[in-house]
Amino acid sequence: MRLSEGVEWGIHCATLLALVPPPRTISAARLAEYHGVPGPYLTKHLQALVRGGVLESVPGPKGGYRLSRPGAEVTVLDVVEAIDGTQPSFICTEIRRRAPVRMPASDFALPCAIHVAMDRADAAWRDELRAVTVAELAEHVMTTVSPGSLEQGARWMQQAVR
């Protein structure tokens, strides 16, 4: 079971954008530069984040991307689901119904126990991702990097934000 690399890029972008004072934006090109990833491919994921309600895209030559709401209200799960989808990791195809034993419909009234166990694990995974916001991730970066890096980062932001 593997998340797409777009998930990593998306969380990093949303975390960086949590540090941008509204209503300002950063362009896709600058976000790609900051993360060292290919611009056109990143744009695809940024657009998924817009469709998922995580980011807003501001058009025009001075445009760019910003969070659609405060970073404290954007969870990691919001980002993951915008890019990777909301479908469960386990798809139950009800193969129990294919058994050569002819079972009455009432035997299938209860959901398959395998399906239940897999869904419970999926819910635990989502609960953890829902418990972390991109504002918290951004704060973690701000409070753990060295003063010199913070200063350089602030300078980069001043140039990139528009």
Add this chain to the structure above:
Amino acid sequence: MRLSEGVEWGIHCATLLALVPPPRTISAARLAEYHGVPGPYLTKHLQALVRGGVLESVPGPKGGYRLSRPGAEVTVLDVVEAIDGTQPSFICTEIRRRAPVRMPASDFALPCAIHVAMDRADAAWRDELRAVTVAELAEHVMTTVSPGSLEQGARWMQQAVR
């Protein structure tokens, strides 16, 4: 993020095999018949379960598959990892190091907070799957299907087990 369909097949097979009295076995063809899935493709997954230590394969014309240990000691996670692998769902490529800001190595002494959050969710998912055994799944089936289905199932098992 999607598990392969082999995971569903594998858990169903391990659950059925939890009902087979040791040291007896069921053939791949019978397991495929029971679950209504293509035999050769199922065999690929059964072999992954053997490699993962979940099943034993008994060779010969009277051979087949059986659990390698009591079903109460085979967790759903054992089956999932044998088929889908043990790698985490999130791969951190340390893209924070690609930032144009030149950060000292000491800034990366702490793991990336994004990586930590994703690993925590992964651990929660695995914990849930580790908490359920195939013996429990088998018991759930035995205690919830109708008496008529149980009787037919027992008849099928008598013919299939060898």
